[in-house]
Amino acid sequence: MPITAISEKLSVSPQPSVEDIRSLRDRGFKTLINNRPDKEDALQPGTQAERQEAKHHDLSYAFIPVAASTITEADVRAFQRAVNESEGPVLAHCKTGTRSLNLYLIGEVLDGRMSADQVGEFGRSRGLDTSMTASWLKQHAARRPQVKGFFDKRTWSVQYVVSDPATGKCAIIDPVLDFDEKAGATATINADAILDYIRDNGLTVEWILDTHPHADHFSAVQYLKEKTGAPTAIGERVVDVQKLWKGIYNWPELATDGSQWDRLFAHRETFKVGSIDAEVLFSPGHTLASITYVIGDAAFVHDTLFMPDSGTARADFPDGDPRVLWRSIQEILALPDETRIFTGHDYQPDGRAPRWESTVADQKKSNPHLAGVSEEEFVALRTKRDQTLPMPKLILHALQVNISGGRLPEPEANGKRYLKFPLDALQGAAWE
Numbered sequence: 235m236p237i238t239a240i241s242e243k244l245s246v247s248p249q250p251s252v253e254d255i256r257s258l259r260d261r262g263f264k265t266l267i268n269n270r271p272d273k274e275d276a277l278q279p280g281t282q283a284e285r286q287e288a289k290h291h292d293l294s295y296a297f298i299p300v301a302a303s304t305i306t307e308a309d310v311r312a313f314q315r316a317v318n319e320s321e322g323p324v325l326a327h328c329k330t331g332t333r334s335l336n337l338y339l340i341g342e343v344l345d346g347r348m349s350a351d352q353v354g355e356f357g358r359s360r361g362l363d364t365s366m367t368a369s370w371l372k373q374h375a376a377r378r379p380q381v382k383g384f385f386d387k388r389t390w391s392v393q394y395v396v397s398d399p400a401t402g403k404c405a406i407i408d409p410v411l412d413f414d415e416k417a418g419a420t421a422t423i424n425a426d427a428i429l430d431y432i433r434d435n436g437l438t439v440e441w442i443l444d445t446h447p448h449a450d451h452f453s454a455v456q457y458l459k460e461k462t463g464a465p466t467a468i469g470e471r472v473v474d475v476q477k478l479w480k481g482i483y484n485w486p487e488l489a490t491d492g493s494q495w496d497r498l499f500a501h502r503e504t505f506k507v508g509s510i511d512a513e514v515l516f517s518p519g520h521t522l523a524s525i526t527y528v529i530g531d532a533a534f535v536h537d538t539l540f541m542p543d544s545g546t547a548r549a550d551f552p553d554g555d556p557r558v559l560w561r562s563i564q565e566i567l568a569l570p571d572e573t574r575i576f577t578g579h580d581y582q583p584d585g586r587a588p589r590w591e592s593t594v595a596d597q598k599k600s601n602p603h604l605a606g607v608s609e610e611e612f613v614a615l616r617t618k619r620d621q622t623l624p625m626p627k628l629i630l631h632a633l634q635v636n637i638s639g640g641r642l643p644e645p646e647a648n649g650k651r652y653l654k655f656p657l658d659a660l661q662g663a664a665w666e
């Protein structure tokens with residue numbers, strides 16, 4: 235069995251026989267990695283026989299089966315982990331050694347230790363085909379939008395510009411219109427910073443998106459539409475939120491058909507940001523209209539999951555429900571482990587610097603509201619915590635603007651705009 239050295243620690247080979255595995259320890263190897271799904275052909279020993287043989291001869295063993303066309307980043311990371319965790323030299327194999335080599339190469343390029351153009355030469359010098367790496371990287375780039383987060387200190391909100399490097403097209407998600415309730419002043423500081431970034435990077439705005447009608451800040455989607463001409467969108471169930479708040483505000487003129495946005499997205503509806511595929515998931519629980527935007531490998535989950543050290547969003551607004559939130563979160567966690575999760579708020583626990591990016595794997599592993607927590611436990615802990623939370627200080631200000639698509643109230647005869655507050659409409663909330 236020919237063995238090809240790849241790095242100081244890693245070698246690859248074609249399928250070893252059981253006798254070959256017996257000799258590996260004498261050849262200095264400490265770990266055997268099998269990258270071949272079982273039953274590819276009648277002659278391969280299969281993982282059970284390999285594992286047993288490896289164990290007998292004091293070798294660590296990892297089974298990371300991959301097919302050339304369906305390699306995921308999680309496979310690459312699992313491969314890297316198996317190599318890193320080995321106490322000494324590692325032999326990885328598939329049928330010919332090609333898949334094992336390509337798993338290694340993809341990881342090297344993703345981590346910046348090798349450039350994509352060095353890969354071909356690396357393979358040629360070892361007589362192995364690296365076209366798998368080239369096509370994986372190409373496909374991966376097509377799924378990987380660039381994500382720029384803008385943190386608003388005043389409301390702990392994170393706003394995003396999500397762009398397609400190939401076309402320069404972008405979407406804006408959850409932009410904030412600044413508001414100081416003490417002075418009754420509005421401003422466009424956050425939205426203008428977003429517009430500056432878009433101009434400086436030569437981007438074209440294709441979509442201006444909200445994940446839900448926010449209860450803690452005004453949405454800047456209407457302002458940004460006026461500036462860029464791009465269409466606005468939100469989840470289709472916003473019409474139910476409009477009906478609910480129309481009653482609370484006693485606001486007969488409010489249209490409750492969602493006509494304040496250019497597009498209303500349904501569950502699983504798809505669209506594009508440049509050449510990158512995007513899909514909408516209906517994610518109610520925090521509000522009944524909340525949606526998640528999955529754009530390539532990035533999910534914009536807003537108020538469902540926060541960072542893994544910060545738990546989850548509250549579910550006690552008039553249209554919230556902790557059990558429904560749990561189910562929405564499970565759907566997000568069913569995305570591939572390597573999916574990047576971008577949250578809509580970061581409340582900076584213990585005063586740490588704001589952070590907003592995690593992965594599905596991080597959330598499953600370390601979010602205390604989720605890891606090892608059952609649905610019943612989640613509902614109990616969410617309900618208990620929500621009973622202690624005062625309403626967001628801008629809930630009554632924000633909803634009347636946001637259910638109108640981010641439009642401020644029309645000016646009255648004197649040219650001034652006025653907000654209207656119901657008294658004692660939100661019963662049962664904690665006092666500050």
Ligand SMILES: N[C@@H](CCC(=O)N[C@@H](CS)C(=O)NCC(=O)O)C(=O)O
Nearest residue numbers: 449450537546547548625626627628
């Ligand atoms: N103190 C903030 C609280 C905002 C708030 O309630 N945020 C919601 C999202 S809109 C939440 O889920 N908070 C979770 C928590 O505070 O644990 C405010 O007044 O704006």
Ligand SMILES: [Fe+2]
Nearest residue numbers: 448449450537
């Ligand atoms: Fe929210």
